Amino acid sequence: MKLNKLLTVAAIAVSGMLIASCSRQVTRLSTDETIDISGNWNNSDSRMVAADLTDKILNANWINTHQEEHQGKKPVVIVGFVQNKSHEHIDAETFVKDVESAFIQTQKVRLVQGGKKREELRAEKADQQTNATVSSMKKFGLESGADYILQGSINSIVDAHKRQKVVYYQVNLELTNIQTNEVVWIGEKKIAKYVKN
């Protein structure tokens, strides 16, 4: 009788442990923590690129040069597209947004909306022409024109043999004067990883 009880308790304990070991575990992490799992592009890479390029673009000479040439006016920037020519799917928005955010937070650079979001804004303006009160209606033709466009590219080189692999990423962002096509700033971030399977 006693043995039976013991066996039952043991069986319940073992099954409990089995269920616990099979269930999914989720652990919250700090976004600053670096955890490399597959060796592919990950959040740490994106964070490193954002930090490095933000620092470089905000401390480069182009802002002062622009202000000297334009009676102290802040430069207006629009974000163009980034070409991912690497071997992995990488969305540049994860680090470009950080750069944009730094523009606004530091108040050194003015940012104008582009792409689909700008289309949406114009559509909203068009809607206001017939639906909003005259005093609150926003007019067409009063948008701020960008002085510079921020464009970029992501490239990679993979050197792999058997279970070893070295992956090299190069992220470039460049700022071009829209009026003159002159490139006023280029920033790059290089990342290399050794992966052993």
Add this chain to the structure above:
Amino acid sequence: MQRKLIIIASLLISSFYSGVVHAQQTTKLAPDQNPRYLESEYKYVRNADTLNSLHGTTIQNTYKAYDWYEAKLVRRQQNREWRHQERLNGYYDSPSWGLYGGYSYPYSSFGYGWGNGYGNRWGGWGGRRWGGRASIGIGYGW
């Protein structure tokens, strides 16, 4: 008829060209501005919406890098799928390869199989794989 067409086309082209030239002459140029700037402007105004819709996006123009280890995993996966497909097609369902059945070599003159004491639903270890496909390697079962 053909001559008329040519005349009409040349008239249209010349009127368009003269329009462009006239527009460029009437618009005041900025210092050092190219007097033919409108030709370029007309060209890009037509495509501006399409090009600008990509602003703020990432254009994925990726390439496939060869990775020995990944290629190996892919090969394995493909083989697994291929075997699964073969099973679905009934390739392994001949009576001689049934559950608990003995082993035999239905296609092979040089096939080699063994150990079917605990054979699976489509046959024993490896015999069919060796015999039928004439591939090198040890088949497996579970």
